[in-house]
Amino acid sequence: MKAASRKLQSPVYAMVVAPHPDDAEFGIAGTVAKWVKEGKEVVYVICTNGDKGTSDPNIIPADLAKTREKEQHAAAAVLGVKEVVFLRFPDQGLEDTPEFRKELVKQIRIFKPEVVGTCDPYRRYIWHRDHRITGQVVLDAVFPYARDIHAYPDLAAEGYETHKVKELYLWGSPDNNHKEDITATFEQKIAALKCHRSQFDVEEMEKRMRERYKASVEKPETIVESFHREQIWR
Numbered sequence: 001m002k003a004a005s006r007k008l009q010s011p012v013y014a015m016v017v018a019p020h021p022d023d024a025e026f027g028i029a030g031t032v033a034k035w036v037k038e039g040k041e042v043v044y045v046i047c048t049n050g051d052k053g054t055s056d057p058n059i060i061p062a063d064l065a066k067t068r069e070k071e072q073h074a075a076a077a078v079l080g081v082k083e084v085v086f087l088r089f090p091d092q093g094l095e096d097t098p099e100f101r102k103e104l105v106k107q108i109r110i111f112k113p114e115v116v117g118t119c120d121p122y123r124r125y126i127w128h129r130d131h132r133i134t135g136q137v138v139l140d141a142v143f144p145y146a147r148d149i150h151a152y153p154d155l156a157a158e159g160y161e162t163h164k165v166k167e168l169y170l171w172g173s174p175d176n177n178h179k180e181d182i183t184a185t186f187e188q189k190i191a192a193l194k195c196h197r198s199q200f201d202v203e204e205m206e207k208r209m210r211e212r213y214k215a216s217v218e219k220p221e222t223i224v225e226s227f228h229r230e231q232i233w234r
Contacts, residue, residue, distance in 0.1 A: 011112035013040035014169075016081075017104065017138050019119065019130040020050045020091065021072035022196040027171030028117045029079055030182025030189040030225050036080035037185065043111050044076055044084040045104070047134050052091040053199055065091075067198050075195040079188055094133040096140075102152055104141035109160040116142055116165050120173035120228055127172070135170065142168065143232055170228040178229035186213070186223045 014035055018024040024032070024044060032042050050068040051061035069086055076084050087103055094100065108116070121135030145151040147164045156162065169178075182189065190209060194202040213223050 010041070011114075012043050013113065014042045014115040014117060015045060015108065015111050015113035016042060017045045017047065017107075017116060017118040017134060019047050019094065019128065019134040020053060021046055021068040022050075022053075022075070022193070022199055023119065023131070024117075025075050025189065025193045025196065027119060028169065028225060028227075029075075029192050030185045030223070031117075031169070031180040031227075032081060033079045033185035033188040033192075034180065034182060042079075042081050043113070044072070044081055045087065045107050046072060046084060047087050047089055047094060047100075048091040048130060049086070049088045050091050064198065068196075071196045071198060075192040078192040078195060092130060094130045094137075096133055096137055100133075101137050101141050101145060102155070104137060105145045105152055106155055106160055108141060108146040108165065109155060109163050112163045113165060115167045115169060117169040117171065117227075120170035120175075123172050123174055131172070139168070143234065165232055167232065168228075168230040170230070171225070173226075173228035175228045176226040178227045179224040180227070181222060182225050183221070183223045 014032070016024045016028055016032060018027070024046075035042055049065040051065040053068065054064055065088075072084055072086075076082075085107060089100065116138060118138040119131040119135045121132045121139065123132070142165045147162050149156060149162050151162075190206055193205060193209065196202075
């Protein structure tokens, strides 16, 4: 049997699957930092190389991809995430394919998370296609493919045993039903976002994020991240 190569040697609490470097920081970083403070292991899986994330025609895409991986490692370190997996599919090129789904099934079977976090594929109208595709393929990978013994039997033969995820946290959802209090970890979220300097003016981003979260809470002293939270019973 082929042993899975990984840094974390026990099942993790949560796996965050993001389309691009920086998406997880916008969507779920405060909650991730909260989980880590509680002693829970979290792993990041980044689906694309992010090489189209610029409006500067003078930036070489291959160089940008390397920069964005470094930025993602730095952001993960701020949050206490010890492992980041880069799948390196083409930016703006994700499709709902057996190859992509199988790779996500493999990562779920390697890390065996209780919780999987990703972007909601059902957000209406303007939504980056990579986000929509990622969310849909994650949902399919979680159920039924990661749990069924006869799904991808070649993975089972290589030692990637089946796994049942217990919960989903979907960010960017039009149907939020759960809030996580991130008051104590909001500054970590901001610090992690500021690692992605290739993507935005960090001072302007920080101002915008503080205004956005201040306007979105019911109690001025409380900051939350909102999700559609789904328990998987089968």
